[in-house]
Amino acid sequence: MKWRCALIQRWLPAYLDGDLPSFWRARLGSHLQGCPACREELAGLREVVRIVQAAATPDQGPAFWQTFHQELHLKLAQNAPAPEPSRFLKLPYYLVGAPALATLVFWAFTHLGQPPQKPLLTAMVGPEQVVYAGMEDGAWQNDEYPSWDVDAVMADLTHQERQAVLQNVRY
Amino acid sequence: MTDSQLVARAQEGDIPAFEELVKKYQREIYGLAYRLVLDAEEAKDLAQQAFLQAFVHIRSFRQQAQFRTWLFRIAINQCYSYLKSKKKFGEPVDPEEFVTVGEESPEEDLVTKDRRQRLYIALERLPAKQRAVITLKLEQGLSYEEIARVLGGTTGAARVNYCQALKTLKKYLQNEDEHEVAVRSYPKVVARISRR
Numbered sequence: 001m002k003w004r005c006a007l008i009q010r011w012l013p014a015y016l017d018g019d020l021p022s023f024w025r026a027r028l029g030s031h032l033q034g035c036p037a038c039r040e041e042l043a044g045l046r047e048v049v050r051i052v053q054a055a056a057t058p059d060q061g062p063a064f065w066q067t068f069h070q071e072l073h074l075k076l077a078q079n080a081p082a083p084e085p086s087r088f089l090k091l092p093y094y095l096v097g098a099p100a101l102a103t104l105v106f107w108a109f110t111h112l113g114q115p116p117q118k119p120l121l122t123a124m125v126g127p128e129q130v131v132y133a134g135m136e137d138g139a140w141q142n143d144e145y146p147s148w149d150v151d152a153v154m155a156d157l158t159h160q161e162r163q164a165v166l167q168n169v170r171y
Numbered sequence: 172m173t174d175s176q177l178v179a180r181a182q183e184g185d186i187p188a189f190e191e192l193v194k195k196y197q198r199e200i201y202g203l204a205y206r207l208v209l210d211a212e213e214a215k216d217l218a219q220q221a222f223l224q225a226f227v228h229i230r231s232f233r234q235q236a237q238f239r240t241w242l243f244r245i246a247i248n249q250c251y252s253y254l255k256s257k258k259k260f261g262e263p264v265d266p267e268e269f270v271t272v273g274e275e276s277p278e279e280d281l282v283t284k285d286r287r288q289r290l291y292i293a294l295e296r297l298p299a300k301q302r303a304v305i306t307l308k309l310e311q312g313l314s315y316e317e318i319a320r321v322l323g324g325t326t327g328a329a330r331v332n333y334c335q336a337l338k339t340l341k342k343y344l345q346n347e348d349e350h351e352v353a354v355r356s357y358p359k360v361v362a363r364i365s366r367r
Contacts (some may be wrong), residue, residue, distance in 0.1 A: 052305060
């Protein structure tokens, strides 16, 4: 086989399709006119194409396809994908950050912005819980509970007693 | 209803819409699988498997390509996987089994059966990729661009692959013919060899 024939015969299947660029088609056509070996090769390829196309897979008949569908339907039903997530869940993830940040800022503002408040004495200890020493022993009369009016109490004291009280309060 | 409308409905989980697509392409997919694995029962399983895979992954189909091409690609991948596992673990197929598909048609005469059998033997000797190219080009009528999209690679590579496949198939068919002539010319010798 001549080297030119070898080169030409490489493109013969595409020449059969008519799928070659016009330049190559013209070149192959002119070569085929004068080369019986390449014409024979082309005829052989054409015969192969005819054989393959003639031996197409025969139709299997309705019973085959009915079984095919039944089996496939079962498989499809078993492997049906989960329903599509709602559009809200398909939002970009960076949009989730905005409400989260707003919540964080709100919480920080409400909880960290105000100074700490001292708890009220009445909230900590109810008035009914105040028990004077000796009240249950009967040491005090009903109206004689000690007054919380410091000035009134201090006024009844002597100078020495007052100094002693102030000394105790200070330390 | 067009393919893209059916695909859109199937993407929402509509099984009847997908089954419409199955009915549309079942013969092509089955034919392709049959040509590649040359076994009627396996071809049926592989075709079903291809449709199942397509249904499971249909949400990833973006409608940029044709649904048919996408389906071919899935079917060919299924067949490649099967052939790979068969090469590893399977037993060689008896050429007599190749004609099982055509046996139901009564009008098919012996000559046609014989030709078909010889073709299948020759096809079986081809590499899987060349068999796929031949089937896609000659049976399914795909262009080289579509073949390149199904099998991967460039259009030029698809054309070269097809040319090579056709020439190799021609050579194998000629070998089969020569073998047939030899067997008919020397029946006693062949019988003696086969007895050994």
